[in-house]
Amino acid sequence: MELFQLKRAADVKQALDMAQSAAAGPQNAPAVRFLAGGTTLLDLMKLDVERPTHVIDIHRLALDQVETIEGGGVMIGATVRNTDLANHPLIKTHYAVLSQALLSGASAQLRNMATTGGNLLQRTRCVYFRDTATPCNKREPGSGCAAIEGFNRNLAILGTSEHCIATNPSDMNVAMTALEATVHIEGPQGKRSLAIDDFFLLPGNTPERETALNPGELITHVTLPAPAPGNRSAYLKLRDRASYEFALASAAVVASVSSGKIDHIRIALGGVGVKPWRSHEAEAALLGRAPDAAAFAAAAEAALQSARPQSQNGFKVELAKRCIQHALTLATQTA
Numbered sequence: 001m002e003l004f005q006l007k008r009a010a011d012v013k014q015a016l017d018m019a020q021s022a023a024a025g026p027q028n029a030p031a032v033r034f035l036a037g038g039t040t041l042l043d044l045m046k047l048d049v050e051r052p053t054h055v056i057d058i059h060r061l062a063l064d065q066v067e068t069i070e071g072g073g074v075m076i077g078a079t080v081r082n083t084d085l086a087n088h089p090l091i092k093t094h095y096a097v098l099s100q101a102l103l104s105g106a107s108a109q110l111r112n113m114a115t116t117g118g119n120l121l122q123r124t125r126c127v128y129f130r131d132t133a134t135p136c137n138k139r140e141p142g143s144g145c146a147a148i149e150g151f152n153r154n155l156a157i158l159g160t161s162e163h164c165i166a167t168n169p170s171d172m173n174v175a176m177t178a179l180e181a182t183v184h185i186e187g188p189q190g191k192r193s194l195a196i197d198d199f200f201l202l203p204g205n206t207p208e209r210e211t212a213l214n215p216g217e218l219i220t221h222v223t224l225p226a227p228a229p230g231n232r233s234a235y236l237k238l239r240d241r242a243s244y245e246f247a248l249a250s251a252a253v254v255a256s257v258s259s260g261k262i263d264h265i266r267i268a269l270g271g272v273g274v275k276p277w278r279s280h281e282a283e284a285a286l287l288g289r290a291p292d293a294a295a296f297a298a299a300a301e302a303a304l305q306s307a308r309p310q311s312q313n314g315f316k317v318e319l320a321k322r323c324i325q326h327a328l329t330l331a332t333q334t335a
């Protein structure tokens with residue numbers, strides 16, 4: 001691990017000021033990272049994948065609340081722990097898909113430490129990204145992608161490029177995508193907000209850039225819109241073992257049914273996309289239809305139509321289709 005300077009910020013302004021002065025400092029190529037739960041960053045620092053010169057501890061910032069907002073939605077602070085978010089009464093009651101997704105991820109110990117902001121910034125579990133002895137465009141731009149000809153069983157089939165085929169590993173991000181979350185950011189240029197689908201970037205030819213977050217910017221909170229009337233939701237995660245494992249395929253569904261027809265539907269997929277994958281195609285195939293097996297099968301087909309499997313992960317196409325169909329059944333059977 002490289003040497004780095006550690007500072008602790010008392011509030012958002014101080015954290016941003018610290019980041020700005022570190023970035024402007026005399027050090028050659030300063031790299032600044034904010035530290036909250038540390039469940040991703042510290043691992044990657046020990047592996048020499050992340051080599052910050054300055055670490056700013058933000059875990060004491062007053063961003064640890066879940067509150068209702070005008071219009072009926074909720075605001076989730078960036079340092080709210082995953083366990084607290086999953087078990088919060090507002091989330092369990094009105095955004096069950098988010099609670100289910102959070103509780104399906106990692107282990108109890110990790111969920112007790114991991115934060116909302118950190119989960120949004122979780123890095124891929126591609127084995128080559130974490131192994132500095134191998135080429136990886138995400139870790140070292142221009143070095144190549146060892147996964148395309150190598151071990152790619154757990155990697156993406158949607159949204160890939162010739163430069164990177166890594167999946168986003170988060171469960172929380174999939175549920176937040178189905179819930180149409182907004183990510184709120186503060187930085188040297190002020191405040192801005194991004195729809196979660198715009199927050200995550202496709203790899204294209206710059207896989208090292210995973211989100212729209214700029215250097216020196218800090219996620220302060222996430223908002224979720226008011227739940228659609230009468231909606232039901234479900235998160236289904238398929239994986240190699242029952243716990244402490246990343247998804248091979250997962251689906252988050254938010255749906256409401258009125259007069260026997262689906263009148264609101266949001267579907268996002270995990271484990272198969274290079275980012276949390278909103279499937280507008282599947283939604284279009286379902287809207288206005290009766291919630292039955294034929295409609296669910298059509299939605300699953302539509303969702304995977306553009307899939308491009310690699311040498312070892314062709315099975316994910318069928319797995320994701322079945323995952324979507326089962327999640328739709330779970331979400332609509334009582335809707």
Ligand code: SF4
Pocket residue numbers: 124126127128129135136137138139144145146147148155163164165166207
């Ligand atoms: Fe690196 Fe992406 Fe290739 Fe994995 S898939 S080796 S993260 S470039």
